[in-house]
Amino acid sequence: MYFQNLKPKALGLLVFIFLFLGTIPKVSGQYVYNDNQFIGYNGDTGIVSISLSDPVPVANRKFIPEKKMWNGPYRFQSQHKKTAPTWENRNYIEIGYYTDGIENGEWTYTEQTTALKIEDLQVSGLKYRINTVLKSHKGNWRKGVRNGDWSYEVTENPTDNKQLIETLNYKFENGWLNGPITYENKREHIKVSGQFVEGMMVGDWTWNYSDSVTEHRLYEKGVLISLETYTKTDTQQWIFPLSTRCLDALKSHDKTGDLVHYPMSLTFSDGYPKQSPWVQIQKNGLVALEYIHERISAFLPNWKSEMGLAFGTNRCIYPLSGEEELQLSKCLELRQNWELVLNHLRDTLSLVERYPQQQALSNKLRLWLQIQENRLNYTQTWREIMETGRLVYYNREGQLFKFAQDLLHADTLHYKKGFELIEYPSKGKNFMTYLVENTQSRIDTANFWLDSLIAIQKRYELSKFMLQLSAQIQSTHDSLLRTCIVDTLPYGLFYGYLKDVSTLFLGEAFERRYQSFLSEAEIQKEQSMGDSLLSDLKRLDQLRYRSVQLNKLWRFIDTFYTEQRIDAFTFERLKVRTKKRFYEQLVSYTRAEIALQQNLPLSQRLESTQSLRRIFQSFLGVRDRQTNAFERKLMKAKNHAERRAIWESLYLW
Amino acid sequence: MGIAVFMVVARRKIIVFAICFVAMFTNVASQNVSPEKSIENTSGLWLGTYTKYKISDNWFYYGEYHYRRRNQFVKDMAQIYLRFGATYRHSDEFEITGGIVTPIYWAPNQDAPNIDKVVMQYRFWEQFLFVQHLERSKIYHQLRFEQRWARKYSVGSPFELTHRFRYKFSTYIPLNNHHLTPGTYFASMYDEIFIQAGPSIKFNYFEDNRLFLGLGYVVNENIQLQAGYMWTFRHAGSPYKYEHRHIPRISFYHSLDLSKSIKPYRQLPELPEF
Numbered sequence: 003m004y005f006q007n008l009k010p011k012a013l014g015l016l017v018f019i020f021l022f023l024g025t026i027p028k029v030s031g032q033y034v035y036n037d038n039q040f041i042g043y044n045g046d047t048g049i050v051s052i053s054l055s056d057p058v059p060v061a062n063r064k065f066i067p068e069k070k071m072w073n074g075p076y077r078f079q080s081q082h083k084k085t086a087p088t089w090e091n092r093n094y095i096e097i098g099y100y101t102d103g104i105e106n107g108e109w110t111y112t113e114q115t116t117a118l119k120i121e122d123l124q125v126s127g128l129k130y131r132i133n134t135v136l137k138s139h140k141g142n143w144r145k146g147v148r149n150g151d152w153s154y155e156v157t158e159n160p161t162d163n164k165q166l167i168e169t170l171n172y173k174f175e176n177g178w179l180n181g182p183i184t185y186e187n188k189r190e191h192i193k194v195s196g197q198f199v200e201g202m203m204v205g206d207w208t209w210n211y212s213d214s215v216t217e218h219r220l221y222e223k224g225v226l227i228s229l230e231t232y233t234k235t236d237t238q239q240w241i242f243p244l245s246t247r248c249l250d251a252l253k254s255h256d257k258t259g260d261l262v263h264y265p266m267s268l269t270f271s272d273g274y275p276k277q278s279p280w281v282q283i284q285k286n287g288l289v290a291l292e293y294i295h296e297r298i299s300a301f302l303p304n305w306k307s308e309m310g311l312a313f314g315t316n317r318c319i320y321p322l323s324g325e326e327e328l329q330l331s332k333c334l335e336l337r338q339n340w341e342l343v344l345n346h347l348r349d350t351l352s353l354v355e356r357y358p359q360q361q362a363l364s365n366k367l368r369l370w371l372q373i374q375e376n377r378l379n380y381t382q383t384w385r386e387i388m389e390t391g392r393l394v395y396y397n398r399e400g401q402l403f404k405f406a407q408d409l410l411h412a413d414t415l416h417y418k419k420g421f422e423l424i425e426y427p428s429k430g431k432n433f434m435t436y437l438v439e440n441t442q443s444r445i446d447t448a449n450f451w452l453d454s455l456i457a458i459q460k461r462y463e464l465s466k467f468m469l470q471l472s473a474q475i476q477s478t479h480d481s482l483l484r485t486c487i488v489d490t491l492p493y494g495l496f497y498g499y500l501k502d503v504s505t506l507f508l509g510e511a512f513e514r515r516y517q518s519f520l521s522e523a524e525i526q527k528e529q530s531m532g533d534s535l536l537s538d539l540k541r542l543d544q545l546r547y548r549s550v551q552l553n554k555l556w557r558f559i560d561t562f563y564t565e566q567r568i569d570a571f572t573f574e575r576l577k578v579r580t581k582k583r584f585y586e587q588l589v590s591y592t593r594a595e596i597a598l599q600q601n602l603p604l605s606q607r608l609e610s611t612q613s614l615r616r617i618f619q620s621f622l623g624v625r626d627r628q629t630n631a632f633e634r635k636l637m638k639a640k641n642h643a644e645r646r647a648i649w650e651s652l653y654l655w
Numbered sequence: 656m657g658i659a660v661f662m663v664v665a666r667r668k669i670i671v672f673a674i675c676f677v678a679m680f681t682n683v684a685s686q687n688v689s690p691e692k693s694i695e696n697t698s699g700l701w702l703g704t705y706t707k708y709k710i711s712d713n714w715f716y717y718g719e720y721h722y723r724r725r726n727q728f729v730k731d732m733a734q735i736y737l738r739f740g741a742t743y744r745h746s747d748e749f750e751i752t753g754g755i756v757t758p759i760y761w762a763p764n765q766d767a768p769n770i771d772k773v774v775m776q777y778r779f780w781e782q783f784l785f786v787q788h789l790e791r792s793k794i795y796h797q798l799r800f801e802q803r804w805a806r807k808y809s810v811g812s813p814f815e816l817t818h819r820f821r822y823k824f825s826t827y828i829p830l831n832n833h834h835l836t837p838g839t840y841f842a843s844m845y846d847e848i849f850i851q852a853g854p855s856i857k858f859n860y861f862e863d864n865r866l867f868l869g870l871g872y873v874v875n876e877n878i879q880l881q882a883g884y885m886w887t888f889r890h891a892g893s894p895y896k897y898e899h900r901h902i903p904r905i906s907f908y909h910s911l912d913l914s915k916s917i918k919p920y921r922q923l924p925e926l927p928e929f
Contacts, residue, residue, distance in 0.1 A: 515760075570708075570709065571707060571879065572835045574835040578876045
């Protein structure tokens, strides 16, 4: 019907158009894909309507038939979540256009949320209303990048009692925020206006907070030059200190110069420390900037993750010198050592803390450790900056250096009564040198205290050892008095070995040595005295034991070299000594040997017992052997030493 | 069992001898009344060496070697008296000895005619020795029997067999010690009675009674010395003739252990290690 009404010329035009379009392959397979379980970018499940075309694979689009290209209008509408309450509703609608699989043209992102809003609770009942919030984000895309005017609005109750809560208007150019920006948040009473050049905040920026505070900032190439605040009663002006390098970069006609020319932060810093007023003063406006940053990426999570910081302040680049590069790696290494030594110190301190005498030192070190921990935490950002190679974006000679000096030059330990300053002297004239020297100085301090703690620990251990040693000495002495001297030995031949020990090693002599051991102040000398005393007592005990054993052995020899005989005439039972001469020679030698040992050191007495034991054992073995030659040799011996040699040769028989 | 029986027999014999001993004195007392009875006092000196050499666990060689003088103690030679024997020691309470004796007698009157100045005598002898152990000392009961072939001094006189029975009751009492160990002084005393018998013995069955008191010293486990005085009362050869002899005696006792018996094994004690 339609074609019948057309004129032949028009019909021919139509045919031409049709034929022309027919020669374009991509249009040939155009159709619309509908899916009511489509998952949108925001994770919403909903109904999608996408215009698709053949061929060209679009592998990065999920849930879409492969080898189809998004081409043409696009619409997505989320479905109401079944789990959500009926009086809460959220509708999200995306309407846009794809060209060859990428966003192109005008897009609208709209979210409408409906919620029950309780306004008052009275006896008569609940006063409530249904509150609807409409968030709308609109703007233009060109070939997949944002380009053109964009706006963001938040409206409450858009149908009956419309209230515009937030408005944001800004511009993109080739993906960069470029051009003026205005933001108003009526609920927070914030107004911001300014402009961007390629994401950098430039020119005058104005903030109004709470309708009473106005803030002006002057940015140049993303660098904050000045900040003024006006209240009804007060005006403050802040001129931001900039490094020469930074100033030169600003003066340069070159667009970037030594500047990074990339949004580095919403807060400007030319090496300003976090706590410096230059950072702190920017905090008032930061909230609004964060709002803005949040809003410009509203409903665009992918874009946000791809773009990172869409706008912000600029930085100057401060390349690292060769020395600084060395210091950088050293600084990181030292920092690690600092942490290790602090841990070590903490562990050792927990051991020493048990001793009540060390309470003051423990408290002091606990305070010091706490400060070090704070310093480590505080400078954690520095470490991250260094590790990620971002140190070049920080002016290391200005504020940061001074701040580092202020922060790290000393620790103040506050006690209940007074305080103590612990300084870390450093001659470093730049940030990195200072940091390296300061960290090293802190490590040295920690090591010093660690050594002190270890020394204390050792001293306590040693004193514990001394206590044990003295107890051991006392008990050994008592035991000796009890067992050997009193009970056993006065009755034996070998008591001679111990005859004079009471005067030399026990009784008053022992008490004198013991007291001087106890009262010795020098720890090493004390230990040496205690060891010597204990060692003598142990030798004495050993001598006692050996003497007892020799007594037993001697008794056995006596028996072994004695025979029972019945007298031929009298029938008397007689004990007859076997090898009487040989036996008597041993007796006289033994008596002489014991007599010789008196007044000699215990060690020599012990050697003598050893020698006698060997001789006695050998003596037992030759009872039934011919020993006349041996006896003669002994008789010819001129002195005791010769006799000893002869007797000891018996061991080899 | 055998020993017990033997001991009983021995005790009975001791009693018999004791009765004879008492009877003898009774007899002597009654005879003293007789005017014909004469008692002579003589003296002498006896030197003796006693040896006992152990040759095995229970066997000993026994030897006595006496040199005896008489008349005024040492004036005349009396005897050389050699006794040899072998001893079997049964136990610490009993031993038996047997052997020979070869005494050589010198005639009392050397100038008498038709006599052999020195005559030999031959004897066998047996001895049983019982030892009674007391707390401090011991009592020895010695029974000795001898078969003697003796002859008179007259030239050509024949050897005649007589028997002699001796019982000796002796003791040693240690003086400076509890036992007779080397270095001990002791008192020695004994009494020995001699009874003889045989075809030629007509009236003098009682031959001799010897009482000895002395002092001894144990030099060592092998040597003892004894010196003492012995009084003997004996029949002097005719029915009414008796003799009191006063004889100092010096004796040397020597013992040796010649046995090379294997010494009993003795386990060594656990020797100290140091």
